[in-house]
Amino acid sequence: MTKKTVSVCEEKVYEQLYHDHAEKIYRYLCYRYGDIEKAHDIVQDSFAKLWVNCSKVIFEAAKSFLYKVANNASLNEIRSQKTMLKYQATTQKTYTNESPEFQMEEKEFMDRLNRAISNLKDRQREVFLLSRMEKKTYREIAEILDISVKAVEKRMQLALLNLRKSIPNI
Incomplete structure (x- = not known):
């Protein structure tokens, strides 16, 4: 068939x-x-x-x-709401070799990163997350969103620029 x-x-x-x-x-x-x-x-x-x-x-x-x-x-x-992303930790460590200072810095960084991703424009955020979290290729993202590969590239470029502005030294 x-x-x-x-x-x-x-x-x-x-x-x-x-x-x-x-x-x-x-x-x-x-x-x-x-x-x-x-x-x-x-x-x-x-x-x-x-x-x-x-x-x-x-x-x-x-x-x-x-x-x-x-x-x-x-x-x-x-349509009328701004969406805040919610991330859940996949596993919790019961013990760690990292110092409390390192753990606090890591948590603060993750909070800043999550806020920065949440503050991206919707179109940039969806391309960024599909690429980085779902490991989709630009071609796959273009197909999913029904846009050109060039548009995906541009949205990713803008997302990365905005994240770098939000979080220096990333």
């Missing part, structure tokens, strides 16, 4: 799309907007809309459809 004859309305194809893209869209939304619960809800709503429109969406366009629906839903949710 070729991809051109694959129907998004087939349950196995739909499940495979969910398996391949749900977690990636969820992380994209979390990094972009900083709200874990809304990100989860929006992912579910996006896949529900894909199912409702499965006869209208060709297989090759399903990924783009999902990202656009998720992105538009997120923009509608936070």
Whole structure:
């Protein structure tokens, strides 16, 4: 069976799309907007809309459809709000060889870095986080955001310049 004859309305194809893209869209939304619960809800709503429109969406366009629906839903949710990113430590150290002074400096630096990332313009922040946290290539980011690779490069350049201004000696 070729991809051109694959129907998004087939349950196995739909499940495979969910398996391949749900977690990636969820992380994209979390990094972009900083709200874990809304990100989860929006992912579910996006896949529900894909199912409702499965006869209208060709297989090759399903990924783009999902990202656009998720992105538009997120923009509608936070149109008038400024989003602050929330980072959670993945593991907590029970003991460390670092001095208390080093630990305090490290915490202060991370706080400054998180604030600086939060203060980036939305477009710069999303490109920066997709590149640095998700390890996406510029080409992948361009596809996700439906922009040119040059636009991704420019946004990354501006993000890095703004971070360097916010945090000297970075």
